[in-house]
Amino acid sequence: MTLRIGCIADDFTGGTDVAAAFRRAGLRTALVFGVPDEATALPADCDAVVVALKSRSAPADEAVADSLTTQRWLWSKGAAQTYFKYCSTFDSTQRGNIGPVTDALTDAAGAAVTLHCPASPPNGRTVYQGHLFVHDRLLSDSPLRHHPLNPMSDSALVRLLSAQTRHQVALIDWATLRRGVEAVREAVAAHQKAGVRHIIADALTNEDLAVLGASTLELPVVAGAAGLAEGLGHAYPAAGAATAEPWPRAGRAAVLAGSCSARTLEQIAQFYAAGLPSLHLDVLAAATGRDVSGEALAWYDEQNPDLPVLIYASASPDELSAVQAQLGVAEAAAQVEELLGTLAAHLVERGVRRLLVAGGETSGAVTTALGVRAVLVGEEADPGVPWTYATTQHGDFALMLKSGNFGAPDLFTRALTETK
Incomplete structure (x- = not known):
């Protein structure tokens, strides 16, 4: 060391x-x-x-x-x-x-x-x-x-x-x-x-x-x-040279977004405008006990495996305020974290090997659900938004955790359609 x-x-x-x-x-x-x-x-x-x-x-x-x-x-x-x-x-x-x-x-x-x-x-x-x-x-x-x-x-x-x-x-x-x-x-x-x-x-x-x-x-x-x-x-004095990261050569790609920041909403809009598969999660329905994550997985199974998908709970300020008014701030956040953490685990089981996550609390829920404890940091897709790499029971895995306000408007589409 x-x-x-x-x-x-x-x-x-x-x-x-x-x-x-x-x-x-x-x-x-x-x-x-x-x-x-x-x-x-x-x-x-x-x-x-x-x-x-x-x-x-x-x-x-x-x-x-x-x-x-x-x-x-x-x-x-x-x-x-x-x-x-x-x-x-x-x-x-x-x-x-x-x-x-x-x-x-x-x-x-x-x-x-x-x-x-x-x-x-x-x-x-x-x-x-x-x-x-x-x-x-x-x-x-x-x-x-x-x-x-x-x-x-x-x-x-x-x-x-x-x-x-x-x-x-x-x-x-x-x-x-x-x-x-x-x-x-x-x-x-x-x-x-x-x-x-x-x-x-x-x-x-x-x-x-x-x-x-x-x-x-x-x-x-x-x-x-x-x-x-x-x-x-x-x-600090010059450090050692970076080594090649284990970029996954097979597997599907997905975005999970929980951030409600203006930049994340732009990135969602660009992904949708590009004609890529997108699904919005009903947080209020999940709070009533409806199997929203099961419905999302059924939707995912029907999508073209060659295309990245986006599943998001992000909402505009007015929509967010309405959800928080009914559930409370803490419960609304907990529902989003539970939904997206659960989905992350099931998506990886289904073969997702490149996963982009938008939002700090969402990222915490996803890494916890995946059992990922330590990763090697790789190249950035945008300033402050690097790919990270881990080897899991499912093989090599690439994970991008994006702060809500970071990344260019086309980050979702660009990061998941580029190949190494």
């Missing part, structure tokens, strides 16, 4: 996003799903290991406990630095979980200060004067303010994080960042001397994130989105 960095991601698609970032930086990267234990096996000679948890929307004490267990496991594998990966939209509530988890990881590492940056410029996320932007809009003015679980109505990161921690929060602004690595290190030291625990850093470009990565190489704990992770990865 040549492990250089251990990463804890707060959801499954965030895990694939940050794993792809480390791979782009030249690190051979493994991705582990769920809290690891002594029996969790890894591919050989990994430079980075990402552990994807389902902690973003969990109770804060549960998120902290799972993160600390994971940190200890990563230390046992040789990781000297911990990266806590959260969403580039800083998804959280007034009580957490970004603040509580980062505090716990920092305390456990015996560190006094940590640096945060959720910027991801290729995906339009930037930070300026401590405010998070989505393309040319403040986060609070973007469509992401309608997140179904954690609506983000504030863009001021210092204020957001200050509400989640008893420690001081401060900013390193873009003017300081542009002066280079030494200026950032001096600013970190000055903040630490003043008693600051959490430092928010501006970043507008990948070059800014490279400066931050080089500046934070010696910090025991660093936190942010995939952009800063890539900058940190580039700051």
